[in-house]
Amino acid sequence: MYKKVYKKKKTAIGNSEIMSATKKEKLLAEYISLLSELREKERIVRKIISEIRESLDLNQVLQTTAEDIGKLFGAERCRIALLDPVNSKFHIKNEYKISENIPSFPESQDKDTLPHNWQECLFINKSPVLINDAEAQHLNIEENNFLKLRNLKSLIIIPIAHKEDILGIIAVCNIHSKKDWEISYIDILKDISHQIAVAIKQAELYSNIKKQAEREKLLRKITETIRSSLNIDDVFNIICKEIAEVFNVEKSSIVEIVDHNDQKTQYIFRYAYKSREDVIRSSEFDFDPRTHDYWKKVLFDDEEMLIINNLSQSNTPDYFKSNYECMNVKSILGIGIKKDNDKWGAITLQKVDECKYWTQDDIILLKMIADQVYIAIKHAELYTETKKQAEREYLLRTIISATRSSFNINEIKQTIVNEIGRTLDADRCIIHEVEAGIDPHNYIEYLSSPDLIGFKDINLEDSGVKALIRIHTKEKKEIIAYDVNKYLKENNLEETTLVKHVKQMNIKSALGIPIMNGNEAFGILIIHFTRKKFLFSDKDLEFIRTLANQLGIAIHKSRLYLTLKQIDEREKLLKQIITTIRNTIDIKESLKPICKLIAKLFNVDRVFVVDFPDKKNFREFIIKQEYKSCERLVGISDTKFDKKMFEYWGNEIFVKKTKIILNNLSESDLPCFIKKKYTQLGIKSILALPIKGNEIWGILSLSQYSYYREWTREEIKLLEVISDQIYLAFLQSEMYSKITKQIETESLIKAxxxxxxxxxxxxxxxxxxxxxxxxxxxxxxxxxxxxxxxxxxxxxxxxxxxxxxxxxxxxxxxxxxxxxxxxxxxxxxxxxxxxxxxxxxxxxxxxxxxxSNEKIPNRNQKTSEKEKIFYEISELCDIYSKYYTKNSVQCAKYFINKNKLVHNDKSSKITRQYFGIICRTMHDFMKLYSLSFNTMKSIIDEWFNAKPSKKNKRIIDFGLSNKILVNRLEKTLFYRLQEAKILATDTCSKLDFYSNTDFSLYNQTNTENDEE
Structure with a gap:
């Protein structure tokens, strides 16, 4: 600038020698004015440059510069527009206007709106565009249209360039009058544009440094958060909020992507952040499933990042664009949260207000954050898993301890459902026993809230519940359903009664595990989630299966204990029944207490005994006795029965010799009229057996009203024993009646x-x-x-x-x-x-x-030799060795010899009937309990021991003590001898039996009287 002034000065002085004084004065005035103007311009330029250099606020610098340039050039309007390289648009935020009446430039304008020759001049050649008079200059059509559209008379445009990059433009223009722009203006604008380019770069550098500091601060905060908190949800919350602020975006989210082998991929928004209320949070939007699959394909399958600067111009699928355009999203950056082959999910940033150009620094930073999030997730998962494992081990120890120390299975089951419910945060946890012969209402339940519907509120005999029981206990299958409705659809169960059950219980996720012991199913362990869907991990399933296995062992052990206890109680009741039968001569008097005891023994609602007087006509019957557990039950004696019903039962039991065992009356093949009658009475299960010996007498029947019952083999055998005893009681009663009648008849004859x-x-x-x-x-x-x-x-x-x-x-x-x-x-x-x-x-x-005294022979009776009654023991051993094992016969002999020593009995002979009963009893007893000869001898020794062993040691693998086995042997032998006493026919045997009620078995008879 100084050189130019100097040249002009030299020229003026040289010419002044030949000019007149007037002209000298005029030139001097012009020179002084020019010099003053140059100094003012120089001052303004220095001021602009100084302001540019001293401030890091780029927006303020550009605004001040636009105003100073406009005033310096006397322009009506001046603007500084910065170029956005992402979308090739000029953003005009800094403008000077000489008057408010002058219209402003649009805030954003495409680069292509400039005439093409101007674009080449500005952006390729980096030269200015100069228009002094828009009307006088020779311009092309495109230039004329551009100027007319904006009503421009004069115009200077200077590019703002840094090296090869175009950063923006400076535009100075007049709209009311033309202006001849001096060449010096271009030089000034070039200097200013250079300084603006430096300022922009300085501002970018400052911004980058500031961003770097903020990002380092963010990383430190994320790292500290990860280290200080093991609550992964809190970590997600903080991270999403911080990255949204650092990256200056309106939305951020962390998504877990779970890929199931047997189900579709699941996308779980662990946290979604939005900067203000009018922004749509991603977790609130109903995405097209293909959008999620596209994310998975890019991030996991292709192992790339999803970088979208401008959504509308991206090459993403239409459905993807449509979803995010509905949320007004313009730019997206997504990175996978993963390490090697362990792919967890994704972290995403979304710009809503405007398009955003994602820099390499942005991508690197987000990748670093994703790595930190992965570490945080793994730490949290490790902590959670360790905590769960500790809780599960504690629970298992508690259950195993309870199993070993307690036979109270309900207490154990309640502990299990409570702990599972709390550990998994489940809404409903149920243990339902459904094994044969078990009441269907036998369940233990945990509910997270008292307002939830429980098993107590539904009909457990509903077909939907039955379908579940069949799946778990008959088919022995598990049900693992993250989405119950989807599970029903995929397994073609939408038209079944399970749908009603699911709706009634409001189930979203469910797990059903059969409770097994070996191949036997005892019941079901059920877990329901009603507030949310729950994804069962492999470790969750392994833990629950372990609990179900331990529960199966506990139930099996409890049932063994209850079985032994029940056997003992049943033996007591059976003894009481038999004692009642034997102590009452008139069976009519003893039937009522007997039926009551039978009902208690089998835990049934009704017991009745029916007699058929005419053994060939079953339409004729007599109800001897009926017992009902409560008065509200409708019994057979309370209603009118069709005689055809008893005719049917008589033919089935006595003619076809069929045992009536009906576990489920509704599913039986009974005639319709019988099924209808029993349904009206409310009967669900029936067990009926014949009361008969050599001839038909009647029927003993048990009925269950409260639930469908599966009759066990043990129960059937026990009822057979009781029916046989009732038959013997009737024989005894008839024998007593006959004897009474004979006595009365004989008295009549004598009279x-x-x-x-x-x-x-x-x-x-x-x-x-x-x-x-x-x-x-x-x-x-x-x-x-x-x-x-x-x-x-x-x-x-x-x-x-x-x-x-x-x-x-x-x-x-x-x-x-x-x-x-x-x-x-x-x-x-x-x-x-x-x-x-x-x-x-x-x-x-x-x-x-x-x-007469002379005896008349009976033609119909064959004469027979007199049978031998009393035998030597050795003879009997030889005889019965043909029918029983050697050990059984030797045990019988050992028993008789022991009895001889205890009772100081010197006789060596016994009746054949007695020896046969003792021998058969020893044989059956040894076979039942798998006893050896020496073990059986020890039991016999214990029987006859004056001071029984106090140690009560276990003799066999069953865990039964010698005391228990001795009691059982004594009862068995007693009942068999009593039975034989009634059935004995010859006089000597009767005398022998009735004289040996205390097991003093030897007959006090001399050898010479053996043939008496």
Missing amino acids: DNSIIVNRNLAQNIGLSCATSYCAIANMYYYLKDEGKITVDGYFLSNINDLLNITFLSIQEQKEAIQKLAELSLIHYKEDKSDKIYLKISENDNILKKYI
Whole structure:
């Protein structure tokens, strides 16, 4: 600038020598004005440069510079526009206007709006554009249109360049008048543009340094947060907020991407941040599933970063663009949170207000943050897993300890459901036992809130619950459902009753594990989530399966204990039942307490005993006794039954010889009329067995009203024993009745003086015939004395009249009349109304023949040799060795010898019946408990030991003590001997049995009387 002034000065002085004084003065004035103007311009330029250099606030520098340039050049308007390299747009934020009436430039303008030759001049050649007079200068059409559209008369545009980069432009223009721009203006503007370029770079450098400091601060804060907190959700919250501020974006989020082998990929927004309320948070938006899959493909499959500076111009799929355009997103930066093959999720930044050019520094910083987030996640997962593992180990120790120290299975189950519910933050945890013979309402439940619907609020016999039970216990399958509705759809269960169950219980995620012990399913361990969906990890599943396994062991152990306890209680009740039966001669009196005891023994709601008097006609029946556990139950005696029903049962049990075992009445193949009747009564399960021996007597039936029950083999066998005992009781009762009748009959015969009946008559024709003959003779001679005999000698009677005297059964009475007629002692006739006409034979010789001392042989009875009754023990050992094992026979012999020593019995003989019972008992007992000969000897020794062992040591692998086994052996032998006592037929055996009730088994009989 100084050189130019100097040249002009030299020229003026040289010319002044030939100029006039006037011209000198004029030139001097012009020179002085020019010099003053140059100094003012120089001052303004220095001021501009000084301001540019002294301030780091680029926006303030540019605004001041625009105002100074406009004033310096006397321009009507001046603007400084910076070029955005991302979208090739000029952003005009700094402008000078001489008047407010002058319109402003748009804040943003595309670079391509400039005429093409101007673009080449400015951006390629880096030369200025100069227009002094828009109307006078020769311009092309594009230039003219540009100037006319903006109403520009004069214009100077200078590029702001740094090396090869175009940073912006300086535009000085007039809109009302033309202006001849001096060449010096261009030089000034070039200097100023150079200084502005330096200022921009300085501002960028300052901004980068500031950003770097902020980013280092952010990294330190993230690192400190990770180190100070193990709550990963708090860490996500802080990170999302901080990175949004540092990167100057409106949205940030951390997403977990879970890839299931058997299900679709799951995308979980762990945290989503938004800078203000009008911004849509990503977690609140319903994304197209393909958008998530696109993220996964780019970040995980292609192992790239998703960098989008301008969404509308990106090459992303249309559905992806559409989703984010709906949220007004313009720029996106996403980086995977992963390390090697361990891919966890993604961290994303989204710019909403404007497009953002993501620099390499931005990408590197976000990558560093993603690495720190990965470390934080792994630390949190390690802490969480360690904590869970500790809690699980503590829970397992608690359960195992409770299992070993307690037989209270309900207490153990309650502990398990409570701990699982709290550990997994589940809403509902249930242990449901559904094994055969178990009440379906046998469950223990944990609820996170008392407002939740529980098993107590639903019908457990609903078909939806039954379907679950079938899946878990019959098919022995697990149900693992993150999304229950999706699980139902994928397994074609949408049309089943499970849908109703899921809706009723409001289940979002569910887990069902069968409780097993070996191959036996005891029940189900169920976990429900109703507030949220829960993803079960492999370790969660392993832990729950371990708990289910321990629970199966605990239930098995508890059931073994309960079984032993139940066996003991059942033995007591069985003994009480048998004692009641044997101590009561009249079975009618003992049936009521017996049925009550049976109901208690089997835990059933109803027990009834029915008798069929006519063994060939099952339509005729008598309800001997019925017991109901509560009065509200409708029993068989409370309603009218179709006789066809009992005819059906009689044919099934006695003709077809079928045991009636109905676990589920509704699923049985019973006739419709029977099923309908029992359904009306509310009966769900039935067990009915025959009461019979050599002949049919009746039925013993158990009914369950409260639930469907599966009858076990042990229960069926036990009921068979009881029905046999009831049959024996009826035989005993009938025997007692017969003896009573015989005694009364004999007293009648003795009291009758009209005929002499002695022992010979009974021996020759039988006691029934003799009793019947005496009754008929008594009635005949009484009516004859009264003159009521007909002309032909017959008198009218019926069977019932004779039964009232003879106390025989109908069949026995008919057989006696028939035999008396065959012996010609009487004559009889019958009519259609069951009336009978009787007549005594008048031939006295026939009667004398049968009452004589001479015994008349029975034609129907074969003569047989007299059977030997008492045997040597060695003989019996040889005989029974053919039927039982050697050890069984030797144990029987050992038992008898022990008994001999205890009772100081010197006899060496015993009846065959007694030895056979003892031998069979030893055989069955050793087989049942797998006992060896020496073990059985020790049990027998304990029996006869005057001072039983206090140690009560275990003898066999069952864990049963010798004391328990001795008690069982004693009971078994007692019952068998009592049974044999009733069934004994020969006189000697009867005497022997009735004389040895205390197990003093030896018969006090001399050798010479053995054949007596």
